[in-house]
Amino acid sequence: MTQASEWKPKLLGFLCRWCSYAGADLAGTSRKKYPANIRVIKVPCSGRVDSLFIIKALRMGFDGVLVSGCHPGDCHYLTGNYRARRRIAITKKFLEYLGVEPQRLQASWVSASEGGKFAEVVAEVTEDLKEVGPNQLFSERKLDGTKTKTGS
Amino acid sequence: MEQKLRQEAKALLEQNKVDWIIGFEPGSLKFTTTPLITRDKSDAEHLVINPFIFNNLADFLTGIKGRVGIVAKGCDSRSIVGLIQDNKVVREDVVILAVPCPGLIDLAKIERLAGKDRDELDDITRDGDKIIVTVDGQKKEFTTTQTLFDHCLACELPTPQEYDILLGEPRPPAPELEVSGQNIAELKETLPAKRWEFWQNEFSRCIRCYACRNACPACFCQRCFVEETEPQWVMPMPRWQDNLIFQVIRNIHVAGRCTDCGECERVCPVNIPLRSLTREMYGIVDELFSFKSGMDKEALPLMAHYEQEEAEDLFR
Numbered sequence: 001m002t003q004a005s006e007w008k009p010k011l012l013g014f015l016c017r018w019c020s021y022a023g024a025d026l027a028g029t030s031r032k033k034y035p036a037n038i039r040v041i042k043v044p045c046s047g048r049v050d051s052l053f054i055i056k057a058l059r060m061g062f063d064g065v066l067v068s069g070c071h072p073g074d075c076h077y078l079t080g081n082y083r084a085r086r087r088i089a090i091t092k093k094f095l096e097y098l099g100v101e102p103q104r105l106q107a108s109w110v111s112a113s114e115g116g117k118f119a120e121v122v123a124e125v126t127e128d129l130k131e132v133g134p135n136q137l138f139s140e141r142k143l144d145g146t147k148t149k150t151g152s
Numbered sequence: 153m154e155q156k157l158r159q160e161a162k163a164l165l166e167q168n169k170v171d172w173i174i175g176f177e178p179g180s181l182k183f184t185t186t187p188l189i190t191r192d193k194s195d196a197e198h199l200v201i202n203p204f205i206f207n208n209l210a211d212f213l214t215g216i217k218g219r220v221g222i223v224a225k226g227c228d229s230r231s232i233v234g235l236i237q238d239n240k241v242v243r244e245d246v247v248i249l250a251v252p253c254p255g256l257i258d259l260a261k262i263e264r265l266a267g268k269d270r271d272e273l274d275d276i277t278r279d280g281d282k283i284i285v286t287v288d289g290q291k292k293e294f295t296t297t298q299t300l301f302d303h304c305l306a307c308e309l310p311t312p313q314e315y316d317i318l319l320g321e322p323r324p325p326a327p328e329l330e331v332s333g334q335n336i337a338e339l340k341e342t343l344p345a346k347r348w349e350f351w352q353n354e355f356s357r358c359i360r361c362y363a364c365r366n367a368c369p370a371c372f373c374q375r376c377f378v379e380e381t382e383p384q385w386v387m388p389m390p391r392w393q394d395n396l397i398f399q400v401i402r403n404i405h406v407a408g409r410c411t412d413c414g415e416c417e418r419v420c421p422v423n424i425p426l427r428s429l430t431r432e433m434y435g436i437v438d439e440l441f442s443f444k445s446g447m448d449k450e451a452l453p454l455m456a457h458y459e460q461e462e463a464e465d466l467f468r
Binding site: 051052053056059073079082083085086087088089090091092093094095096098099100101106107108109121122129132137138 | 188208337340344345346347348349350351365377394396397400401403407432433436437440441454455458460462463464467468
């Protein structure tokens with residue numbers, strides 16, 4: 001009973017088509033085990049990830065967002081991940097200031113050969129999210145002060 | 153200063169050096185001014201400079217075609233430099249009439265101090281570092297710390313750095329960061345959940361009039377993301393969730409352009425402390441990338457540039 005009804009975090013991953021997506025692929029083909037909590041969206045480059053995507057994901061009820069791209073210097077488009085780095089850095093800091101738990105937005109550099117690292121990252125992020133619990137940031141408050149879960 | 157401005161503005165129009173003059177003229181209510189945008193040289197006589205020239209006139213630059221002579225306080229000049237960085241304005245097409253600004257008087261603070269509505273006050277004058285308010289024939293003295301806008305207390309550039317004509321003696325910056333950053337410091341001490349609740353409450357009041365966006369010189373998108381329908385990022389009706397998302401994304405969009413001029417907070421009809429957001433973003437950008445908006449017209453825009461090594465501690 002406790003096992004079956006245990007809450008599982010929902011994690012949305014934006015993976016760069018050239019590195020992290022291939023890294024995730026490698027994790028699969030090399031039979032690495034990692035939590036099945038991640039839903040993946042393939043993006044052309046981590047630089048494609050708009051801050052809006054991140055906030056919209058939280059608004060829609062995802063418990064966390066993981067943005068992953070090529071290591072700095074390895075971007076297929078040369079500078080995409082550098083730009084992503086600035087954007088994600090300010091988004092993360094700003095959300096933290098507003099009161100969003102820092103664990104909810106995470107970012108990593110995973111290359112196409114790092115299947116093992118991808119599995120580790122997903123496992124760590126999932127653990128972090130289990131710690132902070134369900135995302136109720138955008139839920140409506142009921143009059144008695146408790147919250148109801150709502151999606152968009 | 154005012155006389156010099158009028159002469160210069162008139163001369164600029166007469167000599168056909170500019171097509172437009174953007175400045176301030178007296179408003180219809182007491183202690184107000186209103187932006188004056190004119191091509192008529194006789195209008196130059198109406199131009200004023202006083203402690204109530206609130207608007208950030210750089211906002212009008214992107215909407216005007218032709219060469220413009222613009223009255224600029226320190227913060228306005230930074231916004232203009234920001235627009236130059238973003239290639240929205242060509243430096244040669246603007247004549248910056250620089251006003252060394254001693255800070256603007258926040259009427260809301262005066263009302264609180266004097267215990268009277270602004271219509272009931274007889275006069276507000278400034279004498280050095282003292283603000284003298286006349287109520288019912290009686291004079292009350294206040295300090296600048298008590299009466300200036302919070303963003304003016306944090307001002308790093310009272311005299312424009314980038315200008316063509318300087319209208320007065322340059323003023324050295326004397327920021328009182330502690331007073332002006334008090335709100336943020338207090339907020340940061342609370343727990344994350346409390347902070348979120350605070351913003352939730354604040355943004356429940358938002359009516360999505362978009363005054364903040366329209367008054368902001370850094371918000372110059374042709375089509376704002378809130379008006380997009382495919383995909384519809386935020387719902388148009390004012391629910392706190394969407395209001396908050398709008399403001400968060402707006403702040404992220406203007407990061408590196410926002411000069412903490414405080415216009416968004418001043419124009420907000422429901423008094424949401426928006427400056428507590430913009431000021432924090434200003435601080436984040438400075439802390440992470442040592443970038444100060446609108447200081448150097450040759451600098452690349454924040455988000456169009458990068459360093460090899462930065463912010464790595466935020467990534468796995």
